[in-house]
Amino acid sequence: MAQIELSGIERVFKLGDSEVHALHELSVSIERGEYVAVMGPSGSGKSTLLNLLGLLDRPNAGTYRLEGRDVTTLSPDEQAEVRRTRIGFVFQSFHLVPRLTAAENIALPLMLAGIPPAERHTRVTQALKDFGLEPRASHRPEELSGGQRQRVAIARATIMRPAVILADEPTGNLDRTTGQDVTHLLEELNASGVTLIVVTHDPVMGGRARRRLMMEDGRLLQDVREPAPA
Amino acid sequence: MTPADTLRFATRAATGYPLRTALMVLAMSIGVAAVVVLTALGDGARRYVVNEFSALGSNLVIVLPGRTATGGLGLGNIITSTPRDLTVRDAEALLRAPLVTRMAPLSVGNSEIAYGGRLREAMVVGTNGDYVDIRAFRMAEGSFLPREDLGRASAVAVLGTKLREELFGSEPAVGRMVRVGDRRLRVIGVLGKTGQGLGMNTDELVFMPVATAQAMFNTNNLFRIIVEARSREAIGPAKQQLEDIMRLRREGELDVTLITQDAVLGTFDRILGALTMAVAGIAAISLAVAGILVMNVMLVAVTQRTAEIGLLKALGATGRNIRLAFLTEAALLSLAGAITGYALGHLGAWGLRLAFPVLPAWPPDWAVFAGIGTALTTGILFGVMPARRAARLDPVQALSRR
Numbered sequence: 001m002a003q004i005e006l007s008g009i010e011r012v013f014k015l016g017d018s019e020v021h022a023l024h025e026l027s028v029s030i031e032r033g034e035y036v037a038v039m040g041p042s043g044s045g046k047s048t049l050l051n052l053l054g055l056l057d058r059p060n061a062g063t064y065r066l067e068g069r070d071v072t073t074l075s076p077d078e079q080a081e082v083r084r085t086r087i088g089f090v091f092q093s094f095h096l097v098p099r100l101t102a103a104e105n106i107a108l109p110l111m112l113a114g115i116p117p118a119e120r121h122t123r124v125t126q127a128l129k130d131f132g133l134e135p136r137a138s139h140r141p142e143e144l145s146g147g148q149r150q151r152v153a154i155a156r157a158t159i160m161r162p163a164v165i166l167a168d169e170p171t172g173n174l175d176r177t178t179g180q181d182v183t184h185l186l187e188e189l190n191a192s193g194v195t196l197i198v199v200t201h202d203p204v205m206g207g208r209a210r211r212r213l214m215m216e217d218g219r220l221l222q223d224v225r226e227p228a229p230a
Numbered sequence: 231m232t233p234a235d236t237l238r239f240a241t242r243a244a245t246g247y248p249l250r251t252a253l254m255v256l257a258m259s260i261g262v263a264a265v266v267v268l269t270a271l272g273d274g275a276r277r278y279v280v281n282e283f284s285a286l287g288s289n290l291v292i293v294l295p296g297r298t299a300t301g302g303l304g305l306g307n308i309i310t311s312t313p314r315d316l317t318v319r320d321a322e323a324l325l326r327a328p329l330v331t332r333m334a335p336l337s338v339g340n341s342e343i344a345y346g347g348r349l350r351e352a353m354v355v356g357t358n359g360d361y362v363d364i365r366a367f368r369m370a371e372g373s374f375l376p377r378e379d380l381g382r383a384s385a386v387a388v389l390g391t392k393l394r395e396e397l398f399g400s401e402p403a404v405g406r407m408v409r410v411g412d413r414r415l416r417v418i419g420v421l422g423k424t425g426q427g428l429g430m431n432t433d434e435l436v437f438m439p440v441a442t443a444q445a446m447f448n449t450n451n452l453f454r455i456i457v458e459a460r461s462r463e464a465i466g467p468a469k470q471q472l473e474d475i476m477r478l479r480r481e482g483e484l485d486v487t488l489i490t491q492d493a494v495l496g497t498f499d500r501i502l503g504a505l506t507m508a509v510a511g512i513a514a515i516s517l518a519v520a521g522i523l524v525m526n527v528m529l530v531a532v533t534q535r536t537a538e539i540g541l542l543k544a545l546g547a548t549g550r551n552i553r554l555a556f557l558t559e560a561a562l563l564s565l566a567g568a569i570t571g572y573a574l575g576h577l578g579a580w581g582l583r584l585a586f587p588v589l590p591a592w593p594p595d596w597a598v599f600a601g602i603g604t605a606l607t608t609g610i611l612f613g614v615m616p617a618r619r620a621a622r623l624d625p626v627q628a629l630s631r632r
Contacts, residue, residue, distance in 0.1 A: 056544060056625040077548045084546020095541040095629065099246030109545045111235045156545070 001068050002029035003163065003195055004053065009062035011048050011218075022048040023059070024218040030197070030211075032163070035190045037206040038199045040215035046199045047168060049215070053197060054087050054166045055079045067163065084113050088157030088194075090186070092169035094149045096141040096156075102148075103128060103137040106155045113160065127155045131185070147178030154185055164195045171205060183208065231551045240558035244566075247531070251563060254527050258567020258605055259574055261517035265601035266575020266593045268513045271582060272506030274591035279498045281590070283491060289462055290364065291469050292489045293324070293455040293476070314485055315451030318380045318440060323479055324457055327471035329464045334361035335380065335440050336454040339447040341411040343436055345397040352393060352436050354410065356443020362421075364458050367432070370394075372404040372419030375439055383441035387415040392433035394420045410436060411446045465490050510597055514604055520567065521608025528560050528616035532623075539620050540628025549621035556617035557610065564609025568602040575601070 011023040022045045030036055038046045051057040052064065055071060064072045071082055089095075096105045103124050110120040128134045131151045141149055150170060157165055167186060171179030183205055190196035200206050214222035231239075244251050295316040321335040337356035342349055359377035362369070374388055387408060394403045394417075403417050415438060424432040444450060459468035469488050477484050532539070539552055575593060582591040 051626050054544065056629070077550070080543070080546050080548040082546075083544060087546075089544045091541075091629070095537060095544075097538050097541070099242060104242075108542070111239070112231050112542070112545055112547050112551060114232050114235070160546075 003032040003034075003067055004028070004030040005063075005065040006052075007063055009052065009059045009064065011045070011052065011057070012060050021218045023052070026062070026218070026220055028213065028220060028223070030195060032195055033190070033193050034195050034197075034211055035187070035209045036195075036197045036211045036213060037209035038197065038213045038215060039201070039203075039206045040221070043217075044215040045218040046215050048218075050166050050168055050197070050199050053164070054089060055083050084109060085160060086163045088160065088162040088165045090150070090153055090157050090165060090167040090170045092172040094141070094146075094153045094173070096149055096152060098141055101138045101140055102133055102144065102152045105141070105152055106159055108156060109160045123159060127159050131155045145178070146174050147181055150174060150178075150182050151185065154182070154189075158189060158194070162194065164197065165189060167196070167198045169200055169202075170198065171200075171202065179205075231547070231554070236551070236554050236558050237562075239555050240562055243531075243535075243555070243559050244562050247534075250527060250531070251566075254524065254563045255567045255570055257523045258517075258520040258564055258609065259569075259571035261513070261520040262568050262571025262601045262605050263574035263578060264513040264516050265510055265597055265604075266572060267578035267582070268509040269506055269597035269601075270575070270579035270591040270593035271589075272502065272509045273594045273597070274582070274586075274589040276499060276502035276506060277590045277592075278588060279502060280495055283495050283498065289459040289465055290491045291457045291459060291465060291472060292491075293320075293457060293472065294453075294487050294489070295451065295485070297485050297487050314480065316455060316486060317450055317452060318444075320476065320479060320486075321452060321455045322380060323475055324455060324472055327457075327468060327475055329460050329468035329471055330457050331460050332360040332364050332458040334358055334364050334456045335452045336361075336456060337440050337443045337447070337449070337451075338453040339443065341436075341446065343393065343397065344409040345406065348397050350393070350396055352410075352434065354443055354446070355435050355437050356440040356446075357437060358440060361437070361456070364456055365424075365432075367424055368422035370420045370422040371402075372417070374419050374421075375437060376418075378439070380439075381441050382439065383445050384439050385413065385415045385442065386418045386438065388419040388421060388437040389417060390421050390431070390433040390435045391423050392431070393436060410438070413442070413446060415442070462492075465492055506594070506597075510600065513601075517601070517604045517608055520605065521612040524560055524563060524609045525612035525616060527563070528556060528613050529619070531559070532556065532616050532620040535620075536623060536628045539623050540625045540630075543623070543625035544629060553617045553621040556620045557613050560613025560617065561606065561610050564606050564613075567609070568605040571605065572598065572602060 007027045009023050009026040013020045013022055026049070038049060040046050048057065052059055058072060063070055066082065066086065071079065074082065097108070106127055107120050107124045110123060128137050131154065133148065133151055133155065136144060136148055144152065165186065170186065171182055174182060186196055198205065198209065206212055210226045212224040213220060214224065293316065318335055321333055324330060325333050334357050339354050341352060341354045343352045357375065358380060359375045362374035370391055375386065376384060378384065387410060389403060397408065403420055406417050407414050408417055421432060457472060459465045469490055472488060473484055476486050542552060579591050579593055582589065
């Protein structure tokens, strides 16, 4: 059984009188631990796909099975729980809460999950150490560099040990070297068994993935797989 | 999300925007302070009047000649036409009522008082020895009028403190002879400073036995009889007994008016209590305005933090989590405003007491509770709508906003 199974997904947006098919008859399955790049021009539906995978959006038709469970029919609260426990988001613009310190930002998912402060503290300390953010723990986002901000965001996305990491242009706001650092970081996570799905324009980054989903006009144009590196 | 975390998160959010929070708290605190200060003023006025009347003495029933058809207190029954005079005999008869402890007849007139070439216009009060106890006056020098038969016109007088000062200056007064009208009276005592009461300043009065006063003014009638009941509860029944006695003495017709202090007090109490409520109501309007401000501020906060709300949803926050966080923030702002307003209000009341020492301007407890309660309720009530709006935001759109 695949970890993610999409079958016959339709997502239609109404813009005035006209209907826009952001996703059309999309069927994809992704195995546990895969490294997938979703690529395509603007408006090809790749962000919509990512939002659907992250349960931030619902399809108009079709089913989405996450770990064998049909998640499209879940209530909003149940979907929130799935997001909390199974999915980690990494955004292009980091989305850190400006008034909270790096450590507090990382602790947000733990807080939302109601994990007691003592355990939260140990887990955040460990994460800060793992991502080399220890000296920056009590800094606010505005005092951090772009690369550091994205590392905080990745630490936050992984603190709940999710099964899937969804990254939307994670290097889009970073220069090349810090972008590469972040890419390596995500790939290391993937190597430890987490499924990594990256939406990107960047052919270099896309080229690193072992599987590429090429999208156009809401359809899957190409599904390119590379043999696993020896 | 545990309640402690929600509280911490909301606190961080509130303190994260210090100017906004400060303005909000200020608006709310002005509302609460207005309630506290204005009710302090209103209640202070009420207490001032009540104290003023209580200064008359306690448990008093005042008997005055004449009767108006309608009851209650008004100018009409203080100055009434007199079908039959109230006499010293009536006064003595009233003492027979079992619930009455003391009685003092009052005969009042204007005369002049002279000592050693100094002459002064003064109000003369003819009464008996019990008057000083009924009114709870203190003697500064000597003693008050002797307790003797009401018919005895002893040639003695007791002076108010101001009168004594004007006539005698630093000389001792007790034992000296003064001339009042056409009589020479011996000063046997001087009252301590008392101040205003029932419209006359006791410090400027000269007291003498009722018979002496009546002889001086060549009259038989009394201005008032003041009767003291055994206790506060006994005032009602005592009044009944007094009425019965007076009716008996007047062949079944009651042609005197009995005023209890309670009735007078009650009237003023009600009027000024209503006034305080009205003033509190007006002040509460500013609280409603502050409530709308809370809503406005929270709506702005939701717009400002749209991306953050989207993020929280992506991180797995439920609608309830977000609703509670924003509601808690609104409640915290209101609470801070209420506490600041409470402190400001007390500061204002203190200033009032400093500026007007006679006014006991303490805010009543109910007003303080009502003020703070209204502040919290409006704050939370008006926080519900923005909080719901935040909880309903579509995460995809929220996240795309910067």
